Amino acid sequence: MAAIGKGFRYDPSTPRFQQELWDVYRAMRDRHPVYHDPEAGFYALTRFEDVQAAAGDHATFSSLVEEADSLLPQMIYMDPPRQTALRRLVSRAFTPRRVAAMEEQIRAGARALTDDIAARGRCEFQHEYAAVIPSLVVAAMIGLDDEYIVPMRTWTEAFIAVNATGGYGDAAERIYAMFAELLQERRRRPRDDMMTALTTAEIDGRRLGDDELLGFCLLLVLGGNDTTASLLGSGIVLLTAHPEQRDLLLREPARWPTAVEEINRVESPTQALPRTTTRDVELHGARIPAGSRVMLVWGAANHDDREFPDPERFDITRTAARHLAFGHGTHFCMGAGLARLEARVAFEEWHARFPAYELDGEPRRYTSIWARAFEHIPLKVA
Known part of the structure; x- marks a missing residue:
């Protein structure tokens, strides 16, 4: 990585970072546990104990960050009590x-997709399977008709391929415009779906404003689509690289729940999220001033050998209940249970239909400042 003074630079905005991140994270945990980039103007925490403690202390590490200025209000950028x-x-x-x-709905959708893939003998896994399943689930939950699913999926993917803060404005505006129209329609003609429920919901006797409604809808489609799709793609690539782990799952499919947790730990879809310090913080002999931007690097924490023995070994028999792939504290992922279910069912159905599969070319990763995800995964199935 590019040098800064006597150290090195943590810069996830470059394609090279995706190939070197485990080495970078190890150096940060061991030598720079309170990393500071004076040029970019942020700090980063990478040790498991530090990241977990900061995520659980919203009074000191606030979620009111600069990203909130470019998006409509949403919970991920708020603190209690709101x-x-x-x-x-x-x-x-x-x-x-x-x-x-x-x-059963998830299982039926996965089977329909595998039927189509079986007829062709190959697929681009990320967009023809991994991304499709969560988009169908979140669409059904929110109340999106079929015509909106593909555009929604395309726009939300733009948030993955972000290599600078705020590089998602056009996609956000398109999603806001879609939901503004749909929410108006629900007010005229209510349905039994989440969009209708949000238009009539009250907090402290007040209905949500239009900006709050649109912020809610954006967060639901982003959280419901991108992270689960990334988890599925990373899992299939890991299993092609570790055939002994795949063989164990084929022999013992009851291991899928723990396998999903291990995939989440090893290739956490959300690698880092920001916080803002509300006071001076002293940690590991370093001082983080009040008002500083601090990255909580979940991906590094989930590879900390202080918490996980031999952390870079992919092992589906590992019990890693304390991993931070779904966050921690007040912002722990609300959809964690649904993501786990989607992943388990999607993997079960894929492997029941295609016990033998292999890469049909080199997978390609996104360059992203926050995500760990594949853009392209070509597969051959038998």
């Missing part, structure tokens, strides 16, 4: 009972 009230409202859609009830 964030708590909004989270409570949306969490009704993610109860264990509601999530479990979606399994």
Whole structure:
């Protein structure tokens, strides 16, 4: 990586970073546990204990960050108590009972996709399977008709391929415009879906404003689409690289839940998210001033050998219940249960239909300042 003084530079905006990130993260954890980039003007925490503690301390590490200035209000960029009230409202859609009830729908969708892929003998896995399943699920949950699913999927992918803060304006505007029209339609003709429920929901006796509604819808489609699609793509590439792990899953499919957790740990779809310090913080002999931008690097924390023995080894028998791929604290992912279900079912159905598959070319990753995701995964199936 490019040198800064006597050290090195953590710069996830370059394609090279995606090839070197484990080495970079290890150097940061071991030698620069409070990393500071004076040119870019941010700090970064990478050790598991530090990231977990910061994520659990919203009073010190606030979610009010600069990204909030370029997007309409959404929970990911709020602190309690407002964030708590909004989270409570949306969490009704993610109860264990509601999530479990979606399994057959997810399974049916996965089987239809594998039928089509089987007829061709090959596919581009990321866009013909991994990205399709979560988009169908989130569309059904929110209330999007079929005609909106493909455009929505295309626009949300633009948020993955971001190599600078704020590089997603056009995609956000398109999503806002789509939902503004649909929310107006729900006010005229209500349905039994989440969009209708949001238009009538109240917090402290007040209905949500238009900006809050659009912010909600954007967060739901981003959280529901991109991270799960990235998890599926990363998982299939890991399993092609570790055939002994795939063989174990084929022999013992009951291991899929722990395999999903290990994929999440090893290739966390969300590698980093920002916070803003509300006071001076002293950590590892370094001082982070109040008002500083601090990156919580989930991907590095999930490879910390202080928490995970031999952390870069992919092992589906590992029990890694404390990984941070879904975040921690007040912003722990509301859809974690649904993402786990989608991934388990999607992998089960794929491997039941295609126990033998192999890469049909070199996979290609996105360059992204926050995500770990594949743009292209060519596969041959048997």
